[in-house]
Each structure stands twice: as structure tokens, then as C-alpha cells.
Amino acid sequence: MGSGSDGGGALPLFETKEAKFKNAYRLFLISMFIGICMIWVYRITQILFDDDVEERLVWMLLFLSELWFGFYWVITKSARWNRVYRYAFRDRLSHRYEDKLPRVDIFVCTADPTIEPPMMVINTVLSVMAYNYPTDKLSVYLSDDGGSDLTFYALLEASVFSKHWLPFCKKFNIEPRSPAAYFSTKSNSVVDVEGLSSIKKLYEEMEHRIDTAANLGRIPEEIRTKHKGFSEWVSVTSQRDHQTILQVLIDGRNPNAVDIDGVALPMLVYLSRQKSPNHPHNFKAGAMNALLRVSSKISNGKIILNVDCDMYSNNSESVRDALCFFMDEQKSHDIAFVQFPQSFYNLTKNDIYGSSLSILTEVELPGMDGCGGPLYIGTGCFHRREVLCGKKYGTEFDVEYEDSVLINKVQEGASKLEETAKIVADCTFEEGTQWGKEMGLKYGCAVEDVITGLSIHCRGWKSVYFNPTRKGFLGVAPITLGQTLVQYKRWAEGNLQMLLSRYGPLQSYGVGRIKLGHRMVYCLWCIWAPNWLATLYYSVIPSLYLLKGIPLFPRISSLWFLPFAYVIITEILSSIGEFLFYGSTLGCWWNEQRMWIFRSTTSYLFGFIDTLLNLFGFAKSRFDITAKLIDKDVAKRKDIMEFGNSSPMFIILATLAMLNLYCFFWGVKRMIINTQTPSFDSLFLQVLLCGFLVIINLPIYNGLFFRKDNGRMPTSVTVKSIILAVSVCFFIM
Numbered sequence: 001m002g003s004g005s006d007g008g009g010a011l012p013l014f015e016t017k018e019a020k021f022k023n024a025y026r027l028f029l030i031s032m033f034i035g036i037c038m039i040w041v042y043r044i045t046q047i048l049f050d051d052d053v054e055e056r057l058v059w060m061l062l063f064l065s066e067l068w069f070g071f072y073w074v075i076t077k078s079a080r081w082n083r084v085y086r087y088a089f090r091d092r093l094s095h096r097y098e099d100k101l102p103r104v105d106i107f108v109c110t111a112d113p114t115i116e117p118p119m120m121v122i123n124t125v126l127s128v129m130a131y132n133y134p135t136d137k138l139s140v141y142l143s144d145d146g147g148s149d150l151t152f153y154a155l156l157e158a159s160v161f162s163k164h165w166l167p168f169c170k171k172f173n174i175e176p177r178s179p180a181a182y183f184s185t186k187s188n189s190v191v192d193v194e195g196l197s198s199i200k201k202l203y204e205e206m207e208h209r210i211d212t213a214a215n216l217g218r219i220p221e222e223i224r225t226k227h228k229g230f231s232e233w234v235s236v237t238s239q240r241d242h243q244t245i246l247q248v249l250i251d252g253r254n255p256n257a258v259d260i261d262g263v264a265l266p267m268l269v270y271l272s273r274q275k276s277p278n279h280p281h282n283f284k285a286g287a288m289n290a291l292l293r294v295s296s297k298i299s300n301g302k303i304i305l306n307v308d309c310d311m312y313s314n315n316s317e318s319v320r321d322a323l324c325f326f327m328d329e330q331k332s333h334d335i336a337f338v339q340f341p342q343s344f345y346n347l348t349k350n351d352i353y354g355s356s357l358s359i360l361t362e363v364e365l366p367g368m369d370g371c372g373g374p375l376y377i378g379t380g381c382f383h384r385r386e387v388l389c390g391k392k393y394g395t396e397f398d399v400e401y402e403d404s405v406l407i408n409k410v411q412e413g414a415s416k417l418e419e420t421a422k423i424v425a426d427c428t429f430e431e432g433t434q435w436g437k438e439m440g441l442k443y444g445c446a447v448e449d450v451i452t453g454l455s456i457h458c459r460g461w462k463s464v465y466f467n468p469t470r471k472g473f474l475g476v477a478p479i480t481l482g483q484t485l486v487q488y489k490r491w492a493e494g495n496l497q498m499l500l501s502r503y504g505p506l507q508s509y510g511v512g513r514i515k516l517g518h519r520m521v522y523c524l525w526c527i528w529a530p531n532w533l534a535t536l537y538y539s540v541i542p543s544l545y546l547l548k549g550i551p552l553f554p555r556i557s558s559l560w561f562l563p564f565a566y567v568i569i570t571e572i573l574s575s576i577g578e579f580l581f582y583g584s585t586l587g588c589w590w591n592e593q594r595m596w597i598f599r600s601t602t603s604y605l606f607g608f609i610d611t612l613l614n615l616f617g618f619a620k621s622r623f624d625i626t627a628k629l630i631d632k633d634v635a636k637r638k639d640i641m642e643f644g645n646s647s648p649m650f651i652i653l654a655t656l657a658m659l660n661l662y663c664f665f666w667g668v669k670r671m672i673i674n675t676q677t678p679s680f681d682s683l684f685l686q687v688l689l690c691g692f693l694v695i696i697n698l699p700i701y702n703g704l705f706f707r708k709d710n711g712r713m714p715t716s717v718t719v720k721s722i723i724l725a726v727s728v729c730f731f732i733m
């Protein structure tokens with residue numbers, strides 16, 4: 001072991017294990033699938049030809065909905081068919097490669113100083129500067145699409161604070177290395193008290209200065225004179241119209257760039273690419289591509305880590321962990337990127353908006369890893385630079401990691417470097433090039449990350465999903481219902497655009513390169529949006545027919561009842577099982593069921609419509625940035641659902657809730673009073689479905705009628721939803 005870089009016969013740097021009880025689980029899935037087929041058979045055979053036309057139509061559409069759900073079920077379970085789990089051995093990596101570690105460039109993206117506070121951004125930056133990795137091989141780039149001098153100022157402060165923070169982290173080997181996160185953990189007793197209080201004081205002073213500037217609305221003159229970079233803002237008139245601003249805040253090549261212990265600091269660069277109203281800037285994808293080019297002129301790291309500005313590093317070993325997957329002598333040759341899960345630090349106990357993504361991170365991504373590799377989800381992801389720049393998988397790929405020392409030899413000063421690197425961030429630079437198409441991140445899709453990952457898979461590469469016990473990255477999940485639904489709308493829209501693009505998993509592009517199973521799992525996200533149709537149908541029609549007293553499901557005493565019961569019960573139990581097994585609560589499961597229905601009838605519907613509008617050229621693509629600032633008033637109510645405005649999404653939700661409430665009570669009442677209508681026996685499943693929807697919607701009734709706080713539903717929503725729901729019921733009766 002450890003006999004040189006060829007690694008022949010050496011122990012592997014990573015290991016892959018299959019999930020336990022795989023075959024038993026597969027058998028179980030097959031039994032469920034048989035149940036689903038029986039439901040389809042029931043719909044086909046039981047259609048009554050002497051029924052009236054309307055009822056036959058309703059029945060057929062119900063069948064189509066169930067066909068869709070069954071199909072979607074197959075897709076979701078395909079992501080569970082072959083789960084694998086990865087383990088990295090970074091001690092072996094250090095042993096074999098410590099002096100040959102590659103350069104790593106870290107890209108942090110921010111876009112708006114008001115909804116992404118600079119203090120949060122620099123905490124993320126500091127956390128990644130403090131990785132346990134040779135500092136001369138680490139470069140950190142901040143892309144600021146907000147073009148804000150406040151963000152620049154905060155980064156300048158961070159560059160000074162890092163001289164104290166990095167030695168502190170390394171001396172006491174602390175975790176996590178985001179100062180704000182670290183100061184709020186309770187377990188920092190191992191550190192010496194004096195050291196802790198003095199670093200905390202430095203941090204608080206810095207925070208105070210930044211807050212003062214933020215409240216002032218401009219950077220005070222005495223600060224502006226301290227760095228030449230501020231002069232760039234003299235000519236900046238707007239966020240959307242300015243020249244490229246590139247400032248090397250710490251020049252890692254400079255022997256004077258050291259911390260208080262005399263240890264070299266990582267490179268730290270601020271970039272705000274040129275913006276002009278005449279050029280599309282392509283949101284985050286455009287920012288990433290500018291970073292790719294600028295960094296290639298400065299540090300040109302072979303490995304690139306991309307994080308969103310709210311995702312601080314929670315584990316100082318992540319770079320080394322990721323490298324285990326890139327540097328194994330036998331198994332690394334086709335691995336293009338290593339994706340860590342998106343995890344969040346601001347979740348409430350029962351995760352009221354279902355934003356923990358726990359099933360995605362614990363079940364679906366390991367499942368995708370088993371059949372070709374996880375998707376690229378935009379943050380917490382390590383890429384090989386060449387792959388991100390468009391390289392195909394093939395023999396010409398060199399796995400040689402020895403760094404060319406070229407960059408170090410360049411003896412030009414930082415200002416000279418800024419001048420040369422700046423040019424590639426101009427908005428005209430990409431004209432007539434393959435950037436955004438065959439090179440870099442793809443343009444024109446609301447999920448630039450996922451489609452870029454897919455195109456990499458189409459070029460023959462694999463990817464790896466790594467989910468260590470100590471989470472690699474922690475970020476901010478949206479904290480209001482509105483934000484959550486808008487975020488999902490963007491995702492649903494982007495994924496549907498992807499399905500329709502030439503990379504779409506159903507398209508022929510990439511056939512043969514990307515396996516059927518892998519395509520199926522990709523579909524899981526691609527077809528989120530179309531779910532709205534079947535879900536909406538299922539949450540309206542059976543309830544209205546309950547009101548009319550017409551049964552649409554088999555009676556309890558019929559044999560056809562069995563497949564329904566089997567599928568419903570096993571699906572509920574197995575999904576509860578998944579939640580509990582991965583450390584979630586029953587409450588989380590319940591909230592996730594609610595959010596699935598809410599998203600389907602709002603985010604997915606709107607995402608679907610916008611995709612179509614976009615396709616036919618009626619709408620321009622946009623990127624609604626998720627707010628990371630937590631409003632104090634909202635934070636007080638974090639355990640109840642936050643509505644607060646009269647978004648059209650809320651009107652839909654409220655109308656559906658009212659409709660089901662009405663159908664449930666009138667339907668049941670009529671069933672009891674009027675003996676003409678069919679009995680409970682034949683309406684049981686409909687009552688159950690409608691009752692379930694009523695219970696799911698409890699937070700909506702609460703928001704409509706009982707709450708007094710600012711997070712309640714506005715009265716206008718209450719009025720509109722009641723009128724709409726009542727009219728639908730009268731119309732149908």
C-alpha cells in the first residue's frame with residue numbers, strides 16, 4: 001500500500017455498497033405493481049355501458065388519472081430499485097497523494113444583497129476557505145450578480161478576518177467552520193476560553209461594521225479609501241448595467257499573503273461580471289460560466305466545487321472526501337462529478353413545508369447512483385473542470401493529477417492578473433462561442449444545474465453521490481408556503497423544459513450512453529409538472545360525486561375492493577417506513593403528503609403553464625431567487641403555515657379546501673338522511689378520500705377562518721374561495 005502514484009494493487013480510495021434486503025424489497029414492489037394493474041383492470045372492465053355519457057366520461061378520466069399515477073409510481077420506484085451507498089477513505093488518499101493533491105477552485109454564487117445578506121455570504125466563504133486542504137492549492141471565488149459594493153466590502157472584511165479565523169479553526173480543529181454557525185453551536189467547550197472570546201469579539205466587530213454600512217445604505221468614505229476596488233463603483237449606475245469588476249482580495253501567490261501564524265492563505269477573488277441590458281445574462285448558469293473562465297486565468301484548479309451563498313461547509317474534510325472519488329486508480333476514470341446532498345439548518349421539527357428533501361437525499365439519490373449517477377443539484381457539487389467545460393468521456397482523458405506549476409511561475413502582480421482575467425467576464429465574450437451550449441453550464445433552462453448534469457451523463461460520464469454522516473453542506477430552506485411553492489414552480493418548470501429539450505430522457509440523444517434505468521429515474525423529476533392534472537382531478541371529481549351520491553369506487557364487500565385496499569395500505573405503510581427509517585418523524589411524513597398535494601395543484605400547474613408559454617415564445621425565462629432572510633415576525637410563527645398574501649396559488653388551495661369541506665359534510669349528511677342514495681358500503685372509498693383531503697387541508701381552514709396574525713389568509717382569499725367553491729358545487733348538482 002502507498003507505493004507510489006500508480007497505485008497498482010493498492011487499497012481502493014472508495015467503496016460502494018448495495019442496499020440491504022434488496023431482493024425482498026423488489027418482490028414487495030412487484031406485488032404492489034400487481035395491485036395497481038388490478039385497479040386498471042377494474043376500471044376497464046367495470047365501465048357500465050348503460051350509464052349516461054357524463055358518467056362514462058368521468059369514469060374514463062378517472063381511469064386515465066389512475067394510469068398516470070401507476071406510471072408515476074413505477075418511475076418513483078425505479079429510483080429505489082438499485083440503491084448504493086458510497087464510502088470514502090481519505091486517510092488512504094493522504095497517504096498516497098498528500099504531495100500531489102490537485103488545485104481546487106471553489107465558486108460561491110450570490111445575486112442580491114437584500115435577500116442574500118452579505119454576512120451570510122461571507123460566512124459561507126470563510127467556511128470554504130477553512131477546508132482542511134493545502135492552502136496554496138485552494139482558491140475561492142465569489143460571483144456577485146448583485147454587483148453590490150456592500151457585498152464587496154463584506155468580502156474585504158472577511159479577507160482580513162480570515163487571517164485570524166483560519167488559524168483558529170486549524171489550531172482547535174473545530175467544526176463547523178462557518179463562524180456564525182460555529183458560534184451558535186453549544187459544543188465549543190473544547191476550545192480554550194480566551195481564544196474563543198477574542199475571535200468572537202473580532203467577528204462581532206466585523207459584523208457591526210458591515211451592519212452599519214448596510215443600514216447607512218452606502219460604504220463610508222473612510223472605508224472606501226482603504227481599497228482600490230471601491231473606485232470601481234464610481235461608474236456603476238445599476239445592478240443590471242455595469243462593467244466587470246474583478247478584485248483579487250488575497251493573492252495566494254504573494255509570499256506576504258499569510259495569516260497571523262505566518263501560514264499561507266488561500267486565493268480569494270471577487271467577481272461581478274459585466275451586465276448590460278442588451279445582453280441576456282443567463283442567471284446562475286451565466287455566473288458559473290464567467291467564473292469558469294476567470295478562474296482558468298488565475299488558478300485553473302482541476303477540481304471545481306460549486307456552492308450557493310447560503311450553503312456553508314459543515315465538514316472541513318469534504319474536499320478530501322470528494323477527491324477519493326476522483327483519484328482512485330481503478331475506478332475514477334469515468335466519474336465526472338461528486339454530488340453531496342442539499343441539507344438545511346433551519347428546518348422546523350415537523351418540517352411543515354416538506355423542505356427537508358429527506359426522501360430525495362436518503363432514498364432517491366442513492367437509487368440514482370446505482371444506475372449511472374445522481375443529478376447535479378447546483379450546490380455542494382465537485383466537478384472535474386474539463387468535464388464541466390464540455391469534454392466527452394473517452395480515452396484522451398488524462399488522469400494525471402500533477403499540477404502544472406505554470407500559474408505559480410507567473411510573476412505578474414495581482415493588478416496585472418485582474419486586467420487579463422477581466423476580459424473573459426465581459427458580456428460580449430460569449431458571442432459566437434459554445435458557452436452555454438456545449439461548454440459550461442447550459443443556458444435557457446430554469447434548472448441549469450440538472451440539465452448540465454444530464455448532458456454530462458449523455459456524454460458518457462458517470463457521477464457519484466456522497467452522503468457522509470457529518471453533512472458536507474448546510475443551507476437555508478424557504479420558510480413560507482409562498483416561497484416554497486415558487487421554488488418548486490421553478491424546479492418543476494425547469495425539469496419539464498429538460499424533458500422537452502434534446503437532452504430529454506425520452507429523446508434519442510444520448511441513447512446507448514445513458515441506460516434505460518437512468519433515464520427512468522431522471523423522469524421522476526422531469527414529469528413533476530404534469531402531475532397537476534391527475535392530482536387536481538382526483539381531488540375534485542370523487543368529492544363532487546360524493547355530493548351527488550354516485551359511487552366511483554368498488555364497494556367494500558366487492559372483491560375489487562381488495563387491490564385498492566392493498567395498494568393504499570402498503571403505499572402508506574412503506575412510505576411511513578421510509579421516513580421513520582431515515583430518522584424523520586410521523587409529522588414530517590404527514591406534512592410531506594400535504595405538500596405533495598399543494599405543490600401538484602399550484603407549483604406544478606403554474607410550472608406547466610409557464611413551460612408551454614415559454615415554448616411558444618409568450619414568456620421570458622426568469623429566476624425568482626429564494627429569500628434567505630428570515631423575517632422576525634414570520635420566524636415567530638415557524639410551526640404554523642405562513643400565507644400572508646393573496647397569491648393566485650393560495651386562491652386555488654383555498655378553493656379546493658372549501659370544496660372538499662362542503663362535499664364532505666353535505667355528502668355524508670345526505671347519505672345518512674336520504675335512504676335513496678347508495679349506502680356507505682359503496683361510497684366508503686370516496687368518503688375516505690374526501691375526508692383525507694379535509695384533514696390535509698386543516699391548516700388552510702385555520703388560515704381562512706380562525707387565525708388573527710399577519711400570516712393568515714387575507715380576507716379577499718376567503719371570500720373568493722367560498723364563492724368559487726360554492727358555485728362549482730351548485731353547477732354540478
Ligand SMILES: O=c1ccn([C@@H]2O[C@H](COP(=O)(O)OP(=O)(O)O[C@H]3O[C@H](CO)[C@@H](O)[C@H](O)[C@H]3O)[C@@H](O)[C@H]2O)c(=O)[nH]1
Nearest residue numbers: 109110111145283284287308309377378379446447625626
Ligand atoms: O441571476 C442569478 C440568480 C441566482 N444566482 C445564485 O443561484 C443560487 C441559487 O439560487 P436560489 O434562489 O437559492 O435557488 P434555490 O431554489 O435554492 O436553488 C436550487 O435550484 C437552483 C435551480 O433551480 C440551483 O441553481 C441551485 O443551485 C439549487 O440550490 C444562489 O446562490 C443565487 O445567488 C445567481 O448567481 N445569479
Ligand SMILES: [Mn+2]
Nearest residue numbers: 308310476626
Ligand atoms: Mn437556495
